[in-house]
Amino acid sequence: MSKARKAATIAVFAYVQYGLAVVTGIFLVPLTLHMLGARAWGLWLASSEVLGYAGMVDLGILGVMPWMLAAAVGRKDREEQKMLVSQGLWLGTCVGIVYGLAAVVAWHVLSPKMFVTAADRALVVKPLAILVIVSVVCYPLAVYKSLIVATQDAFFNGVLGVVQGVLGVVLTAVLLIKGYGLYALVWSAMIPAILVNVASAARAAMIAPDLVFALSRPRFGDLRVLFVNGFGAWLGALGWQLLAASNGIVIMYIGHPEWVPIYSCTAKVAAMCMPLTWVLPDSAHVGLAQLSGEPRSASRVRHVVLMMQRLHLLIGGGLVCGLLVFNPSFVTRWVGAPLFGGVTLNALLAVGVLLHSFIHGLVSSASIIGNRFKVGVLVLINGVLQTMLAVVLGHRLGLVGIAWANLAATAMTALPGGIVLLRPKASLSARGLMKEAVIPWAIRGVPLLALAGVLGAFYQSLGLVMSAIAAAMVCVAYAWQMRPLYAAALPLNARWADWLGRVKILPPPLQIPAPVGPGIEKPFL
Secondary structure (H helix, E strand, C coil): CCHHHHHHHHHHHHHHHHHHHHHHHHHHHHHHHHHHCHHHHHHHHHHHHHHHHHHHHHCCHHHHHHHHHHHHHHHCCHHHHHHHHHHHHHHHHHHHHHHHHHHHHHHHHHHHHHCCCHHHHHHHHHHHHHHHHHHHHHHHHHHHHHHHHHCCCHHHHHHHHHHHHHHHHHHHHHHHHCCCCHHHHHHHHHHHHHHHHHHHHHHHHHHCHHHHCCCCCCCHHHHHHHHHHHHHHHHHHHHHHHHHCCHHHHHHHCCCCCHHHHHHHHHHHHHHHHHHHHHHHHCCHHHHHHHHCCCCCHHHHHHHHHHHHHHHHHHHHHHHHHHHHHHHHHHHHHCCHHHCCCHHHHHHHHHHHHHHHHHHHHHHHHHHCCCHHHHHHHHHHHHHHHHHHHHHHHHHHCHHHHHHHHHHHHHHCHHHHHHHHHHHHHCCCHHHHHHHHHHHHHHHHHHHHHHHHHHHHCHHHHHHHHHHHHHHHHHHHHHHHCHHHHHHHCCCCHHHHHHHHHCCCCCCCCCCCCCCCCCCCCCCC
16 A cells, blocks of 8 residues: 555544544533533543643653654665664653652642642542553553554554544443543543553554564663654643643633633644644545655655645634634534633634644654754744743633634744744755745635634524534635635546546646656556
């Protein structure tokens, strides 16, 4: 199976998983609020963010492992693959132990500052302890999951992800209804994770026994290679943690735990939809990592990166249109008007979907093709600035200030920095990116985003049904308006391009750009 077809398979399964997450998340949030209460759920969300920081102790090694393995696969270097798997297993074991210790320290240091009463701490401490213990056990097995990803075992990995999602939803609903409280959230996350890690290890042993069973003792030189590559990714992961998982902590810090569910519910659909903009372009990540390991591939790397950025804009813009029009009516009907943070907050969160998707494309591509340390520093600076601005603006403007802080920090740091870091190895300048991706999209998309924002402001008059109809109409208009850009953003072959042109989805005359370079595989559509 070609890289393109594997990428298509990865994308299909990922969309199924995220679609399942969106639908079930909409169902589970009201159930969780009803069974736990807004305050208990808010305390759990904030305390879970603390554990997210404890997870940073892996120094990025396990996070970067799939890309290092994929690059070794691209070079067909079996000895390097053996080294990575073996040393990754040792490191995973050490990281699990350190993670457990870090979680204990983080709890004792931060919980007195975050929680208002001793009763609040007592409510969450035992469920969190279970979460930590199971995570410690699962850490070493993560290397086998990385191997499955790196070899693009797309069908197995996709099925496993879908099973994990379905099982998690079923367990959450059943255990909540049975009255297990916060323990329902713990076990519904941990049991599927255990099964996935064990299944990944078994699959890895079947497809690559020479890698799984050829374990060697820890070697300082090999470990140093992993640390050097992982440290940049770790800095980036810490930055993303600050960006994505600090809002609850900041809100608790400024003294309003009751705001956590309001922000979470208003942002829920946006948070669930943002990964949907990443799925299709991100399905090319493993292929991009393999491609970066091949000689004389600069032109092909540029083509793939540019195509991925066009996809981020196209998909993200459509989701923003839907969020601007429909989310206000949906949230007020879904969990009640008191848990909707307002039209302005919704608009800022929706724009954040587009901005962060575009930034994700820039920095992930730059990291995959070799700028891991610089990317990590950049994203960390972004996250630190965002947290500082969130505290300041949150005090002054409330929840809207926290959303503004997120956008402002990203626009000042990750956006220009990501463009600069892509230039050397992808041969893609800021002018080229603007001319070939951003400006063509903006000319067609910005007027429709403005229209969507105006319609969303009248959500109380429109109601849920009319808002849904208006959102659908705006999204259809957006999809139609973007037709001239599809050929440049999707790897279409001549047969599909001709068929789409005949049904008027692609406007004639159509010029299909193709990657430049020897050995180009056929597109997957």
